[in-house]
Amino acid sequence: MQIMVTNDDGIGAPGIKALAEALTELGNVTVVAPDRERSATGHSLTLHAPLRVFELRQGWFAVDGTPTDCVNMGLHSLLPSPPDLVVSGINHGSNMGDDVTYSGTVAAAMEANLMGIPSLAVSLATYGATEYFPDAAKIALQVCRAMIRQGLPADTFLNLNIPNLPFAEIKTPLITRQGKRSFVGKIVDKIDPRGRKYYWIGSEEPSFIDDEGTDYNAVGKGHPSLTPLHLDLTNHRALEALKQWQLA
Ligand code: MN
Numbered sequence: 001m002q003i004m005v006t007n008d009d010g011i012g013a014p015g016i017k018a019l020a021e022a023l024t025e026l027g028n029v030t031v032v033a034p035d036r037e038r039s040a041t042g043h044s045l046t047l048h049a050p051l052r053v054f055e056l057r058q059g060w061f062a063v064d065g066t067p068t069d070c071v072n073m074g075l076h077s078l079l080p081s082p083p084d085l086v087v088s089g090i091n092h093g094s095n096m097g098d099d100v101t102y103s104g105t106v107a108a109a110m111e112a113n114l115m116g117i118p119s120l121a122v123s124l125a126t127y128g129a130t131e132y133f134p135d136a137a138k139i140a141l142q143v144c145r146a147m148i149r150q151g152l153p154a155d156t157f158l159n160l161n162i163p164n165l166p167f168a169e170i171k172t173p174l175i176t177r178q179g180k181r182s183f184v185g186k187i188v189d190k191i192d193p194r195g196r197k198y199y200w201i202g203s204e205e206p207s208f209i210d211d212e213g214t215d216y217n218a219v220g221k222g223h224p225s226l227t228p229l230h231l232d233l234t235n236h237r238a239l240e241a242l243k244q245w246q247l248a
Contacts, residue, residue, distance in 0.1 A: 001027030001148070004083040004112075006070045007091065010037045011062045014088035015133045019122060022137035023087060026144060028059075030083070032074035034104075035062035039093075043068055043107035049208030053078065067108035071168025075115055085144060090136050094161050096125075096215040097179040097208050100229065104158055113157035120157065125219045126164035127205060135167040139224050143173065152228075156233060159227045163219050167184035173224040179214030182207050215247055 001021050005014040008051055011033040021073050023029050035054065046065045049066040053073060056061045063070050067088065080245035088108035105121045112119035122140045124133060139162050147158065159178075163170060184207065188200045219224035 001085070002079065002081065002083040003027055003029045003030055003085045004071075004079060004117075006033045006067055006074065006086065006088050006108045008034065008038045008041060008067045008088075008108065009092050010034050011056065013037075013092065015092055015124065015136075018133035018137040019087060019090045020242075021150070021152065022134070023143045023144065025141060027084070030074065030079055031060045032060070032061045032063060032070045032078055034067060034070060035064050037217060038066050038104050039091075039101045041066045041068075041104040041107070041119045042102055043105035043110055044104075045072070065209045067104040068111045069208065071108050071111040071115070072208060075117065083113075083117060085138070085147065085198060086117050086119040087122060087144065088112075088119070088138065089124075090133055090162075091121070092130070093123060093127045094125035094206075094219065095121060095123040095159060096161050096219065097181040097206075098158060099206060100178060106229070109157045109159070110119065110229075113155070113231065118152050118157070118159060120144065120147065122160045124160070124162050126163055128164075130164050130248045132164055132166060135165070135170065136162040137171065138167050139170060143224075143226060155232070156228045157230070159215070159225075159229050160226075161196075161215055161219050161225045163165045163212065163222050163224065165222060170222070171223045173226050174218040176218045176227050177213055178224045178227055178229070179211060180209045182209055193236040
């Protein structure tokens with residue numbers, strides 16, 4: 001089995017190391033990941049600059065691009081054949097609710113899904129210091145085994161968020177729906193050393209609406225959350241309402 005691993009925290013992050021090590025249980029792992037942190041780059045693709053690749057060691061490729069670039073490079077250039085599975089993470093910080101639209105971690109899984117490769121995004125739900133990446137990697141391995149055994153439904157990729165706990169304290173995974181963020185937008189403005197103003201987006205931990213059945217609710221109760229996602233952003237429930245509109 002051929003597995004490609006990527007992330008958005010950069011190839012030096014502890015989460016990708018734990019994930020790549022755990023997935024060697026399943027087969028041959030190739031890592032193709034950004035050469036530095038690219039968190040919150042979403043599904044962006046580098047089209048107006050060349051990309052450089054550095055093979056840091058056997059099967060570990062650093063790309064000076066986004067997670068989406070890495071999936072493209074892996075599938076169309078660096079791997080000898082298309083992988084059986086693309087796994088992205090383990091992100092340092094959750095990717096739940098509306099945050100999935102910002103996430104480079106989730107976008108990498110999305111890109112693999114576009115290319116017809118089964119894929120999974122994995123995140124550890126803490127922004128603080130943590131030693132639980134290897135514990136979360138064990139959960140990711142279990143989910144990968146289930147993906148291989150069951151096969152994914154059509155047009156589906158998976159988003160896994162794992163509570164920041166030692167393996168023995170992590171409860172059974174729950175299948176969830178994408179939750180909703182309660183936005184507390186915050187811009188910090190300060191003065192730089194040359195006396196000019198600068199601005200910095202977002203300084204608070206994200207908060208979510210704690211609805212039953214959501215990713216956030218599951219993780220809050222100590223369960224890994226597994227959400228099936230797809231790329232169809234159509235709001236199917238709104239189609240009928242919009243068809244009633246007078247447009248011309
Ligand atoms: Mn990240």
